[in-house]
Amino acid sequence: MKGKAGRSIAALCDVREAVSRFCDEQLSRRLDTQPVAEIHEKVAACVQTVDPMMTPYIFGSTAVLGVHEQGSDVDFVCLNPTDIKDGKGADSVSEVAKGLQSDFLFRLSEVVKREHYLWGIELVRRTRVPVLRVKGGLGVDAVNFDVTAHRRNGVRNSALLRAYFTQCPEARWLSMLVKQWSKKTGLNSSVDGGCITSYGWNIMVVYYLLRRKLVTLVPVESCDVADIAPMPPYMPLETPQQGGQTLADMLMDFVRYYLDEFAPETEVMSLTRAAGETTKEMLSWTKQAEDMARIRGEKIHYRWCIEDPYEYDLNVGRNVTPFKLMLLRKHLERAQETAFLLLA
Ligand code: GTP
Ligand code: MG
Ligand code: MG
Numbered sequence: 001m002k003g004k005a006g007r008s009i010a011a012l013c014d015v016r017e018a019v020s021r022f023c024d025e026q027l028s029r030r031l032d033t034q035p036v037a038e039i040h041e042k043v044a045a046c047v048q049t050v051d052p053m054m055t056p057y058i059f060g061s062t063a064v065l066g067v068h069e070q071g072s073d074v075d076f077v078c079l080n081p082t083d084i085k086d087g088k089g090a091d092s093v094s095e096v097a098k099g100l101q102s103d104f105l106f107r108l109s110e111v112v113k114r115e116h117y118l119w120g121i122e123l124v125r126r127t128r129v130p131v132l133r134v135k136g137g138l139g140v141d142a143v144n145f146d147v148t149a150h151r152r153n154g155v156r157n158s159a160l161l162r163a164y165f166t167q168c169p170e171a172r173w174l175s176m177l178v179k180q181w182s183k184k185t186g187l188n189s190s191v192d193g194g195c196i197t198s199y200g201w202n203i204m205v206v207y208y209l210l211r212r213k214l215v216t217l218v219p220v221e222s223c224d225v226a227d228i229a230p231m232p233p234y235m236p237l238e239t240p241q242q243g244g245q246t247l248a249d250m251l252m253d254f255v256r257y258y259l260d261e262f263a264p265e266t267e268v269m270s271l272t273r274a275a276g277e278t279t280k281e282m283l284s285w286t287k288q289a290e291d292m293a294r295i296r297g298e299k300i301h302y303r304w305c306i307e308d309p310y311e312y313d314l315n316v317g318r319n320v321t322p323f324k325l326m327l328l329r330k331h332l333e334r335a336q337e338t339a340f341l342l343l344a
Pocket of ligand 2: 060061072073074075
């Protein structure tokens with residue numbers, strides 16, 4: 001079958017079958033959050049030794065999807081009662097704040113080294129957000145996790161995505177399908193040379209759902225860390241409706257939306273305002289801003305714009321260079337033929 005632009009498109013019945021196989025395979029795996037709860041307990045014990053006032057919160061995919069997928073990392077942030085009480089407060093990005101975060105993570109790394117001498121640890125201070133990367137355990141049982149400190153935004157943005165994904169039964173499946181594809185194609189930042197994090201892909205999924213009016217806008221202000229549990233509750237996945245037909249249609253429509261309807265030259269994927277209302281011009285995300293950033297030594301691109309709902313002036317798609325954008329389009333075109341590689 002040929003699409004609007006004359007591209008080959010996988011037959012919908014084949015896509016439905018492939019999607020349904022993907023879901024069955026996922027459902028046959030262990031997806032409960034018990035392994036995460038066990039890691040959470042171990043991390044909490046180490047955190048307690050460093051500073052009894054700090055509590056580790058879990059965010060990222062475990063919170064967004066309410067399941068623990070094989071191969072996903074576990075994202076932790078340690079918060080103190082002040083951070084939690086001011087649960088809608090903005091996170092500071094000052095050098096002083098980063099210094100305090102690094103200091104706590106360093107002390108935590110010393111305790112982790114002592115308590116779990118087989119775990120691999122690396123403290124990364126030079127990134128925008130200081131992070132302690134841990135490879136917990138050995139072999140197939142190893143769980144990778146990231147620990148950050150004093151930053152609420154991850155907890156808030158994960159709760160925001162979860163609030164969208166619980167509005168529509170197909171949404172979590174769509175997110176998982178898109179994420180798996182983005183990792184296989186190398187477009188996901190977790191792969192060397194990738195350019196958009198799973199978080200970025202999730203915002204793209206939600207933005208698409210908003211554009212199609214399949215979900216309604218959740219005010220970003222409604223997510224308050226003070227109302228969120230440190231360990232997100234497990235939300236079992238269910239077999240998709242109509243043998244996966246709705247999901248298959250949605251998957252193919254997602255790629256059609258980003259290939260043919262979304263206008264990367266002017267439009268910004270944003271969850272802050274009603275879908276379709278945010279432009280690059282409004283945010284001053286221009287070629288001039290790209291050049292200015294380059295002068296300061298940062299590499300920021302405004303070719304594929306995803307506005308972070310909680311960080312000020314942050315494009316989650318900042319690593320999409322003109323070349324990567326071309327690659328992204330090629331992979332989307334190929335996704336139309338192969339149903340996100342499910343038929344490849
Ligand atoms: P997997 O770990 O790949 O299964 O997916 P995930 O949903 O956990 O996503 P990821 O590990 O990429 O992101 C987890 C959290 O890290 C998000 O909730 C964000 O808070 C933060 N994060 C990831 N990527 C970005 C980014 O590009 N910008 C910002 N501001 N935060 C990010
Ligand atoms: Mg993660
Ligand atoms: Mg992570």
